[in-house]
Amino acid sequence: MMTRNTIGNSQPLLEIQDLSFTHVGQSEPTLEAINLNLNAGELVVLAGATGSGKSTLLNCLTGIAPEHTGGKLTGQVICQGEDITGWSVRQRSRFMGIVLQNVETQLFTERVEEEIVFGLENWNFPPQQIQELTQAALVEFDLMSQKDWRIFKLSAGQKQRLLLTCLLTRHPNILVLDEPFAFLDTAGVQLLLELLQQRVKRGQSVLLIEHRLELLRGLPNRTYGLEAGCLNCWDLSELPTPAESLFQTSASTHPGPRQSNARIVLQTHDISFGGYPAFPNFKVVAGDIVLLKGDNGCGKTTLLKLLSGLLKPNTGWLEIEGQDQTNKKVVQIAQTVGFVLQNPNHQLFAESVSAEVMQPGVTTAQAQQLLEQLNLSYCSDKHPHALSQGQKRRLALGAVLARQPTICLLDEIMVGQDATSLELMLKALRTFTEEGGALIFTSHDPKVATMLQPHIIALDE
Amino acid sequence: MINLNWNLRDYVFAAFMTIGMVASVFIIGPLVPPFLDVVAWGPVGGIFLTLGMARLQKRGSVALMVFPLAVLVIPLSPAITLYLVLTVLFTEAVVFFRGNYRLKRNRLLGTVLFFASAVAIGIVGGGLMVGDVFAELLTKPWLIALLSLSGAITGGIGWWLGENIVSQLKRAGKLDDDL
Amino acid sequence: MTTFKQQQSHSDFLKAINPFLKIGLSLALIALSLFLEQISSMLVLVGGVSVLLFQVKVPWPLLMYSLLALTVFAVVSAWLSGNWSQSLFNTLRLLAILLPAPVLALTTPPTDLIRSLQQARLPSFLTLSLTLIWRFFPLMQQELQRIWEANQLRGIDLKRQPRQWFSGLIVPLVFQMVTYADEVTIGLQTRGYSPTAPRSNSRPIRWGQVDTLFCLMALLWLGLISYVEWGI
Numbered sequence: 001m002m003t004r005n006t007i008g009n010s011q012p013l014l015e016i017q018d019l020s021f022t023h024v025g026q027s028e029p030t031l032e033a034i035n036l037n038l039n040a041g042e043l044v045v046l047a048g049a050t051g052s053g054k055s056t057l058l059n060c061l062t063g064i065a066p067e068h069t070g071g072k073l074t075g076q077v078i079c080q081g082e083d084i085t086g087w088s089v090r091q092r093s094r095f096m097g098i099v100l101q102n103v104e105t106q107l108f109t110e111r112v113e114e115e116i117v118f119g120l121e122n123w124n125f126p127p128q129q130i131q132e133l134t135q136a137a138l139v140e141f142d143l144m145s146q147k148d149w150r151i152f153k154l155s156a157g158q159k160q161r162l163l164l165t166c167l168l169t170r171h172p173n174i175l176v177l178d179e180p181f182a183f184l185d186t187a188g189v190q191l192l193l194e195l196l197q198q199r200v201k202r203g204q205s206v207l208l209i210e211h212r213l214e215l216l217r218g219l220p221n222r223t224y225g226l227e228a229g230c231l232n233c234w235d236l237s238e239l240p241t242p243a244e245s246l247f248q249t250s251a252s253t254h255p256g257p258r259q260s261n262a263r264i265v266l267q268t269h270d271i272s273f274g275g276y277p278a279f280p281n282f283k284v285v286a287g288d289i290v291l292l293k294g295d296n297g298c299g300k301t302t303l304l305k306l307l308s309g310l311l312k313p314n315t316g317w318l319e320i321e322g323q324d325q326t327n328k329k330v331v332q333i334a335q336t337v338g339f340v341l342q343n344p345n346h347q348l349f350a351e352s353v354s355a356e357v358m359q360p361g362v363t364t365a366q367a368q369q370l371l372e373q374l375n376l377s378y379c380s381d382k383h384p385h386a387l388s389q390g391q392k393r394r395l396a397l398g399a400v401l402a403r404q405p406t407i408c409l410l411d412e413i414m415v416g417q418d419a420t421s422l423e424l425m426l427k428a429l430r431t432f433t434e435e436g437g438a439l440i441f442t443s444h445d446p447k448v449a450t451m452l453q454p455h456i457i458a459l460d461e
Numbered sequence: 462m463i464n465l466n467w468n469l470r471d472y473v474f475a476a477f478m479t480i481g482m483v484a485s486v487f488i489i490g491p492l493v494p495p496f497l498d499v500v501a502w503g504p505v506g507g508i509f510l511t512l513g514m515a516r517l518q519k520r521g522s523v524a525l526m527v528f529p530l531a532v533l534v535i536p537l538s539p540a541i542t543l544y545l546v547l548t549v550l551f552t553e554a555v556v557f558f559r560g561n562y563r564l565k566r567n568r569l570l571g572t573v574l575f576f577a578s579a580v581a582i583g584i585v586g587g588g589l590m591v592g593d594v595f596a597e598l599l600t601k602p603w604l605i606a607l608l609s610l611s612g613a614i615t616g617g618i619g620w621w622l623g624e625n626i627v628s629q630l631k632r633a634g635k636l637d638d639d640l
Numbered sequence: 641m642t643t644f645k646q647q648q649s650h651s652d653f654l655k656a657i658n659p660f661l662k663i664g665l666s667l668a669l670i671a672l673s674l675f676l677e678q679i680s681s682m683l684v685l686v687g688g689v690s691v692l693l694f695q696v697k698v699p700w701p702l703l704m705y706s707l708l709a710l711t712v713f714a715v716v717s718a719w720l721s722g723n724w725s726q727s728l729f730n731t732l733r734l735l736a737i738l739l740p741a742p743v744l745a746l747t748t749p750p751t752d753l754i755r756s757l758q759q760a761r762l763p764s765f766l767t768l769s770l771t772l773i774w775r776f777f778p779l780m781q782q783e784l785q786r787i788w789e790a791n792q793l794r795g796i797d798l799k800r801q802p803r804q805w806f807s808g809l810i811v812p813l814v815f816q817m818v819t820y821a822d823e824v825t826i827g828l829q830t831r832g833y834s835p836t837a838p839r840s841n842s843r844p845i846r847w848g849q850v851d852t853l854f855c856l857m858a859l860l861w862l863g864l865i866s867y868v869e870w871g872i
Contacts, residue, residue, distance in 0.1 A: 062830070064826055068470075068822065068825065068826055089826060089829035089830055090829040090830075090832060090833070090834055090837075093829065093830045093831070093832055094832070098830040100826065100827065100830065102823060104779060105820065105824045105826070105827035106827040106830055106831060107775070107827075108771055108772070108775050108827075108828070108831065108833075109751065109771070109775070110749075110750060110751055110774070110775070111751075114751055117842055118831065119831045119832055120840075120842070121839050121840050121841065121842055122831055122832035122833045122834070122837075122839060123832045124837065124838050124839060124840045125840055125842075126840065127840060127841070127842040127843075127844075130840065130842035131842060152778055166831070167830075308793060309792075310789050310792070310793070329792075329797070330789070330792035330793065331792050331795050331796065331797045334792060334793050334794060334795040335795060338793070339793045341786075341790060341793075343786070345812065345815065345816055345819070346783070346786045346787050346789075346790040346812060346816075347790045347793070347794075348812065349791075349794075349807055349808050349811070350807070351629060351632075351807075359794075382632075383629060383632040383633040384633075385629075385633035385635060385815050386632065386633040386634055399794075403794075403795075467765065467835075468835075469825055469828060469829070469833075469834070469835055470821075470822075470825045472765045472768055472769065472835060473768075473772060473821050473824050473825045473828065474818075474821045474825075475765075475769065476768070476769040476772040476773055476776075476821075477772070477776070477780075477817045477818075477820060477821040478817075479769060479773055480772075480773055480776060480777050480817070481780075481813075481814070481817060483773065483777065484777070484780060484781070484784070491705055494712075505810070508810060508814070512814065525765070528766065529765075529766055529769035529770055529773065532757065532762070532766055532769075532770060533770060533773060535663055535741075539663070539666065539667050539741060540670065540737060590674060590737060597720065597721075622810075625806075626810070626811055626814050629811065630814070630815070630818060633815070635815065635819070636818070
């Protein structure tokens with residue numbers, strides 16, 4: 001299990017030496033003997049499936065583990081020659097700009113300028129210097145005209161950029177970012193990449209945890225993959241280009257019924273909502289598998305919400321099993337349409353995994369079968385919130401499939417599944433469609449498209 | 462052995478429980494007449510109070526959750542601030558002699574005392590300040606006792622529901638006090 | 641990401657006043673109302689507060705709810721006591737107790753309040769708590785909304801099924817809150833916050849001309865109320 005990946009450089013900014021970490025209640029380490037150097041002016045990427053340990057490595061590096069997670073850490077983290085293994089997150093953030101996945105939890109004030117000031121006040125800078133640094137940051141990041149804008153109303157990308165502004169005000173040597181592209185649209189991704197490149201040119205180091213490697217082609221100095229707790233050097237040029245993925249090559253963009261006599265279960269008529277361009281008209285027949293394709297922010301989730309009744313269209317109308325849904329309530333539509341949300345935490349209500357699936361009208365045998373299909377039967381007595389994020393997504397899917405809807409909507413739920421679990425999940429969905437259910441989903445994962453062979457509806461063309 | 466010093470985690474957790482209490486006031490408040498709002502608040506407010514006590518465990522946990530609320534309402538109504546402070550002081554003073562909030566029965570005592578005293582102090586304070594209908598209540602101690610008992614009962618329901626969630630959080634590994 | 645939406649707030653005279661002055665005036669008005677016995681002086685007090693109320697945008701539902709509650713109070717107390725003028729006086733006193741503070745609160749930006757509390761050297765946990773409550777309250781409302789929708793997607797209409805509130809709404813919300821609390825603790829540390837470390841205050845609230853003007857006007861008002869009540 002031991003892997004050594006020490007890249008030679010006389011004065012690395014950050015060194016990780018033989019770092020191992022074992023989570024609370026586990027006997028096997030999640031990370032084992034990790035060695036990694038980060039040099040000035042480098043962009044290094046850490047990739048790997050969820051569960052591979054990349055978030056754990058980030059936690060160890062930033063001090064979140066074991067301080068906030070518990071567990072046992074061995075080995076050393078050295079910054080510019082100083083052993084910082086025992087330092088708190090705050091101590092490390094003196095020279096390390098840390099951007100977590102959910103930037104909401106890193107912003108604390110009401111307005112843009114106040115947020116920059118907040119961080120500087122925390123470090124007890126003299127008031128005069130705070131004013132100077134704040135003004136400089138507002139100018140550098142082109143925020144001068146937006147300094148009084150309210151943070152609550154900013155988009156995820158805007159918040160992330162503001163956080164980076166705040167962190168970079170103090171010129172940290174190292175920037176650590178945890179999946180920063182997750183909620184960004186194409187323009188946002190481009191802006192962030194430019195910003196990171198600038199920083200690298202200035203001699204700062206960037207460590208990026210990211211699984212969407214196609215976005216980073218040609219940028220990183222080194223890329224590592226974490227597999228089963230060990231670090232391996234990856235070559236990004238070996239990855240398939242986006243053009244090779246099935247998103248680009250598969251099927252037509254406006255699918256028609258597969259069989260002329262197939263039952264139409266869903267049909268849209270000139271639906272539009274908010275500021276989005278009008279959605280294309282489409283029909284879905286029993287047994288169909290449909291992928292909604294498009295960049296972040298193009299309206300995929302909005303369209304799913306329209307189909308489920310959570311949103312009502314500004315124009316146009318929706319027909320499910322031949323019935324107009326305009327005046328129907330969500331709870332009525334829910335009898336035929338199941339919707340698995342992106343965040344499963346909102347959708348788990350029971351006290352055990354089995355109880356989550358055992359809803360009114362579901363037999364024990366059906367529930368058991370579903371749990372087995374989704375590889376959850378071994379933890380059927382566990383509390384749903386004790387599961388990993390990937391397991392929670394499978395459970396939320398199970399709870400929806402148990403109600404045997406005619407149409408099942410999935411919003412990016414394949415994220416965070418290892419190969420085996422993803423296969424099980426897709427198999428359950430295949431069974432659902434083979435029995436006459438219709439599936440409409442969003443996913444960034446080309447593997448999913450390969451395995452499900454869906455009809456594709458492009459929303460950004 | 463309980464660590465007697467508060468840390469950042471405690472402060473943040475307490476603040477989130479305060480958010481829960483404030484949110485429940487907003488939901489419950491408009492649904493009931495003003496003099497019954499504390500009684501009606503008990504089952505929901507009690508949940509967050511109990512959760513806070515179960516996670517923070519130390520003496521002063523109730524104060525840590527409610528004092529910020531009291532400060533928050535200073536500009537809204539200094540009278541409510543005074544009333545909240547008195548309620549907290551009474552609750553904490555009684556529980557002080559029982560130890561801390563590590564035990565379920567002390568959490569029950571804390572929650573019941575908080576809501577019962579909130580009703581009693583609210584009526585007496587209102588009577589002295591506003592007079593009229595509230596002053597009428599002061600002449601009927603049995604009514605104050607009855608309303609306080611209602612507060613105690615609804616607070617007790619809040620504790621019971623809160624303990625249910627505490628056990629769920631523990632089962633899910635989300636309420637580890639000592640890492 | 642390139643374009644922030646514009647959300648400027650307009651400032652006015654009351655917003656610029658030191659929050660402690662406003663709280664002080666609010667306390668003074670409440671205390672004074674407890675000693676007034678003339679309906680005319682009470683009218684001067686409540687009338688002044690009503691003038692201030694026009695400076696503030698009070699949300700319509702809140703205004704309607706308050707008016708309804710006040711009417712109920714006035715009618716019930718008049719019916720119980722049988723004395724309409726006394727009941728009117730008590731209603732005015734209730735207004736005098738309840739109104740000044742929210743009027744002043746609605747003209748105090750939360751940041752100013754927190755900064756003035758920080759300046760007053762209150763324990764750091766209080767200012768931290770207020771900051772967190774102000775920042776994350778709307779987020780928790782959003783979470784509540786999403787959980788509500790998730791219930792609807794499962795065919796559960798919580799409006800009609802209050803028995804499901806606990807398991808369907810409160811429990812998932814608490815789980816989200818606990819998760820947020822853990823993440824926010826880490827988030828605060830990544831921003832350099834420590835409850836025990838010294839913090840600077842780059843924008844201390846200072847005494848300005850508007851504060852002097854406000855004090856003079858407040859003293860005049862309080863003087864007028866006293867004159868009407870006691871002739872002094």
